[in-house]
Amino acid sequence: MHYDFLLLLATGFLIVIASFSLVFSFDRSRSPKVRQTLLAVSVCTFMIIACLVTILMTNPLG
Numbered sequence: 001m002h003y004d005f006l007l008l009l010a011t012g013f014l015i016v017i018a019s020f021s022l023v024f025s026f027d028r029s030r031s032p033k034v035r036q037t038l039l040a041v042s043v044c045t046f047m048i049i050a051c052l053v054t055i056l057m058t059n060p061l062g
Helices: 002-024 032-058
Strands: none
Touching: 002 032
């Protein structure tokens, strides 16, 4: 049970990181290279989140 709860916490943490990096990737005051890196990070983290959500949905907490 502790494993599932830690997985849920990690997923929530990754959602916050992916959201911030996606929002800051649209900031025009940053250089194009930084914006592209932030966009790549957000896409990768959203893919990881999709995998973690799939794992959580197949093995619910309760």
